[in-house]
Amino acid sequence: PQPKRLADYTPYPFRVDQVALTFRLAPCATQVLARLDLTPQSPGADLRLDGEGLRLLALRLDGHALPPADYTLTETGLTIAARALPAAAFVLESEVEIDPAANTALEGLYMSGGMFCTQCEAEGFRHITFYPDRPDVMAPFRVRIESDLPVLLSNGNPVAQGTGWAEWHDPWPKPAYLFALVAGDLVALRDRFTTASGRSVDLAIWVRRGDEARCGFAMEALKRSMRWDEEAYGREYDLDVFNIVAVDDFNMGAMENKGLNIFNSKLVLASPETATDADYERIESVIAHEYFHNWTGNRITCRDWFQLCLKEGLTVYRDQQFTSDIRSAAVKRIEDVLALRARQFREDQGPLAHPVRPESYIEINNFYTATVYEKGAEVVGMLRRLVGDDGYRRALDLYFDRHDGQAATIEDWLTVFEHATGRDLTQFKRWYSEAGTPRLRVTEDWDGSRYTLTFTQETPPTPGQPVKTPRVIPIAVGLLGQNGDEVVPTRLLEMTEASQSFAFEGLAARPVPSILRGFSAPVVLERETTQAERAFLFAHDTDPFNRWEAGRSLARSALMAMVGGAAPDPDLIAAYGRVLADAPADPAFGALCLRLPSEDEIATALHAAGTPPDPAEIHGARARLTHAIATAHEGALQAVFAAMADPGPFSPDAAPAGRRALRMACLGLLNRLDNGARAERLCDAATTMTERLAALACLIEMNRAAGALARFRDGFAHDRLVMDKWFMVQVLHAAPDLAAETAAHLAALPDFDWKNPNRFRALMGGLAANHAGFHHASGAGYRFYADWLIRLDPINPQTTARMSTAFETWPRYDAHRQALMRAELGRISAQPGLSRDTGEMVARLLA
Ligand code: B3K
Numbered sequence: 001p002q003p004k005r006l007a008d009y010t011p012y013p014f015r016v017d018q019v020a021l022t023f024r025l026a027p028c029a030t031q032v033l034a035r036l037d038l039t040p041q042s043p044g045a046d047l048r049l050d051g052e053g054l055r056l057l058a059l060r061l062d063g064h065a066l067p068p069a070d071y072t073l074t075e076t077g078l079t080i081a082a083r084a085l086p087a088a089a090f091v092l093e094s095e096v097e098i099d100p101a102a103n104t105a106l107e108g109l110y111m112s113g114g115m116f117c118t119q120c121e122a123e124g125f126r127h128i129t130f131y132p133d134r135p136d137v138m139a140p141f142r143v144r145i146e147s148d149l150p151v152l153l154s155n156g157n158p159v160a161q162g163t164g165w166a167e168w169h170d171p172w173p174k175p176a177y178l179f180a181l182v183a184g185d186l187v188a189l190r191d192r193f194t195t196a197s198g199r200s201v202d203l204a205i206w207v208r209r210g211d212e213a214r215c216g217f218a219m220e221a222l223k224r225s226m227r228w229d230e231e232a233y234g235r236e237y238d239l240d241v242f243n244i245v246a247v248d249d250f251n252m253g254a255m256e257n258k259g260l261n262i263f264n265s266k267l268v269l270a271s272p273e274t275a276t277d278a279d280y281e282r283i284e285s286v287i288a289h290e291y292f293h294n295w296t297g298n299r300i301t302c303r304d305w306f307q308l309c310l311k312e313g314l315t316v317y318r319d320q321q322f323t324s325d326i327r328s329a330a331v332k333r334i335e336d337v338l339a340l341r342a343r344q345f346r347e348d349q350g351p352l353a354h355p356v357r358p359e360s361y362i363e364i365n366n367f368y369t370a371t372v373y374e375k376g377a378e379v380v381g382m383l384r385r386l387v388g389d390d391g392y393r394r395a396l397d398l399y400f401d402r403h404d405g406q407a408a409t410i411e412d413w414l415t416v417f418e419h420a421t422g423r424d425l426t427q428f429k430r431w432y433s434e435a436g437t438p439r440l441r442v443t444e445d446w447d448g449s450r451y452t453l454t455f456t457q458e459t460p461p462t463p464g465q466p467v468k469t470p471r472v473i474p475i476a477v478g479l480l481g482q483n484g485d486e487v488v489p490t491r492l493l494e495m496t497e498a499s500q501s502f503a504f505e506g507l508a509a510r511p512v513p514s515i516l517r518g519f520s521a522p523v524v525l526e527r528e529t530t531q532a533e534r535a536f537l538f539a540h541d542t543d544p545f546n547r548w549e550a551g552r553s554l555a556r557s558a559l560m561a562m563v564g565g566a567a568p569d570p571d572l573i574a575a576y577g578r579v580l581a582d583a584p585a586d587p588a589f590g591a592l593c594l595r596l597p598s599e600d601e602i603a604t605a606l607h608a609a610g611t612p613p614d615p616a617e618i619h620g621a622r623a624r625l626t627h628a629i630a631t632a633h634e635g636a637l638q639a640v641f642a643a644m645a646d647p648g649p650f651s652p653d654a655a656p657a658g659r660r661a662l663r664m665a666c667l668g669l670l671n672r673l674d675n676g677a678r679a680e681r682l683c684d685a686a687t688t689m690t691e692r693l694a695a696l697a698c699l700i701e702m703n704r705a706a707g708a709l710a711r712f713r714d715g716f717a718h719d720r721l722v723m724d725k726w727f728m729v730q731v732l733h734a735a736p737d738l739a740a741e742t743a744a745h746l747a748a749l750p751d752f753d754w755k756n757p758n759r760f761r762a763l764m765g766g767l768a769a770n771h772a773g774f775h776h777a778s779g780a781g782y783r784f785y786a787d788w789l790i791r792l793d794p795i796n797p798q799t800t801a802r803m804s805t806a807f808e809t810w811p812r813y814d815a816h817r818q819a820l821m822r823a824e825l826g827r828i829s830a831q832p833g834l835s836r837d838t839g840e841m842v843a844r845l846l847a
């Protein structure tokens with residue numbers, strides 16, 4: 001297949017003035033009638049419409065059947081010759097038949113648990129009808145649905161309904177990727193929201209019968225999001241209704257279709273018995289994210305898919321701001337940076353590295369990545385730091401004013417910042433065009449009164465981009481005195497050169513620097529420093545992010561030394577004593593400080609230091625450090641564990657969730673000493689899924705979980721979302737030698753419904769995240785994983801392609817593991833009929 005290129009963009013030569021669709025729903029033979037009002041924009045152009053897997057029943061132009069000689073039909077679309085088209089506005093009608101029941105790829109119109117639903121982003125609409133399926137073609141839609149199912153939903157406002165039919169009208173011009181339709185036997189939790197200007201909006205969350213009691217939290221999150229977008233961005237909702245539907249079979253998290261968001265049910269349904277605190281937080285942030293897309297994505301959309309970060313980076317940034325406003329800003333920043341490093345830095349450092357705005361792709365679904373989303377959000381955050389809060393607000397106001405109703409580009413976005421603030425962003429734009437994570441090296445100089453920091457930046461080559469140029473890097477720095485007082489409060493240094501110095505004058509004594517506060521830029525900071533100075537910052541830094549960061553790097557280097565055979569660092573062990581003493585004052589932060597670097601993080605650090613990581617050694621070192629911390633602080637751990645017990649009643653708010661997080665962090669450490677006794681008791685007595693699951697993980701790590709797993713299963717056998725956790729936890733926490741075997745045993749169970757993406761991801765994702773298990777020297781983890789990718793590809797290419805990223809770290813490891821992983825990738829790529837999605841990924845992984 002030929003790649004598509006950003007440089008080849010040309011506007012569509014027709015305007016779509018109106019779309020009217022009629023769906024006659026039937027599981028195996030749905031008819032779709034489409035009426036498009038079109039106006040030629042450039043004389044002499046053929047009319048090219050996308051369409052895949054459609055059986056064409058009829059085609060009429062201005063009411064007359066179109067003779068076959070006037071059009072050509074291929075596997076990918078329909079082209080009507082220019083000579084057959086009127087010079088002015090005309091109407092094209094098509095009738096097609098599709099088979100939603102056979103659609104296992106979950107793209108276009110498909111069936112999930114007896115209901116009809118759609119997923120059109122990025123290019124699913126072409127599986128529904130012939131249409132210019134590209135985001136810069138925007139039109140108002142009218143939709144008529146004919147079906148015996150009781151609930152019939154589409155975008156926009158309801159117009160009319162009767163027995164067996166309903167009609168919807170969406171007045172806001174939109175691209176086809178935002179189209180949605182749902183039909184099913186659903187029940188709703190209803191509510192109402194009044195916007196700042198007084199519009200009353202009917203809210204509904206539609207779920208399968210029996211699930212309605214688990215929607216309350218999502219509904220509250222929706223209302224909080226709607227209010228927040230009014231207050232923080234001045235953006236109001238713009239329709240009479242807002243519907244959310246939960247579906248069980250979904251390739252990703254959720255989708256922002258105009259007025260009709262469709263969600264993976266795991267991101268809607270929550271109760272204390274079934275959802276963990278992490279689930280609650282994620283539900284809240286994804287509800288917010290999809291809602292925020294109504295302005296950043298829907299009202300203003302993307303000109304083409306290369307501009308995906310325009311809506312995704314910005315909307316992630318907005319949902320992060322929302323969470324930090326309503327929960328703890330410091331904790332949220334740490335969680336986001338942990339995720340950024342674990343997913344985006346990893347991507348940026350491997351064969352799949354690509355710019356935030358890629359310049360070519362074969363399958364766009366392969367570019368819904370951590371780089372486009374999370375690094376895209378970091379770039380927005382840097383812009384804000386550089387122009388300040390007021391400048392950011394002026395730029396955003398101008399963006400909404402100027403581009404409402406349009407399909408915009410990154411150039412448009414940067415131009416509003418330039419016009420609103422007068423700043424030149426030419427160099428800043430490199431953050432969008434150059435891949436790779438800059439390394440920022442820093443040295444210090446002290447001459448008795450002047451303190452100088454010298455920074456050097458360097459970005460390693462990435463595929464297709466051998467040479468990098470200097471970026472604009474906002475570096476937030478504060479200086480501390482030897483007693484821990486802040487002698488220079490946070491200041492933003494703007495680095496623009498490859499190497500650059502910044503001086504601080506008039507200091508009485510040599511300060512201790514706190515660099516890259518709040519993680520002010522997505523770079524790897526490399527600084528030669530002593531364990532003692534890190535311990536000092538871990539105890540005293542006034543910036544909470546950097547305080548956590550100091551502890552993290554202290555633990556990371558201790559663990560790296562332990563992999564080489566060293567004993568646990570006594571200073572580090574002592575530092576955890578202080579963490580425990582302080583933790584009850586800020587439990588969520590304390591829990592983060594107690595969490596040791598992951599095995600994957602240690603592997604990354606070893607590789608960066610020039611040592612191929614040995615996953616088994618890393619696993620052993622981490623277990624030894626855990627044991628040493630627990631032994632040294634047993635009393636304190638017991639006290640904190642007891643003090644953090646939940647007095648009830650349950651609340652999913654940040655404060656009680658933080659207490660549970662701290663308590664479970666203590667449990668994880670104590671587990672090494674009591675051999676699972678506490679976990680065993682908690683597993684059966686727990687009133688929340690957070691505790692039950694954490695206890696179960698502890699028992700699995702102690703290899704004494706058989707009884708608890710059986711009881712858990714008896715208790716939740718009919719709950720799909722909880723059973724996903726049951727599948728995942730066993731593989732994720734299995735001992736390295738047992739991981740592949742455990743995965744194989746679970747995959748053979750009758751309730752391993754592998755065609756359901758949540759279930760597949762639970763088991764296979766659990767294996768990929770079990771670092772020492774997946775990378776076991778036997779190759780059993782790799783083999784098992786590849787077997788299942790091969791099996792899934794023909795039925796669901798999108799999920800297969802996404803999960804192939806488990807292999808993206810192959811260049812990090814020793815020759816033996818590299819050979820094993822490349823062999824599995826080779827085996828996948830040799831499959832006859834491999835999908836375009838997986839084919840592109842495997843080719844990039846092996847390049
Ligand atoms: N925009 C969708 C993602 C679509 C993914 C298509 N493969 C959800 C989101 O980012 O909000």
Ligand code: ZN
Pocket residue numbers: 289293311312315
């Ligand atoms: Zn999004």
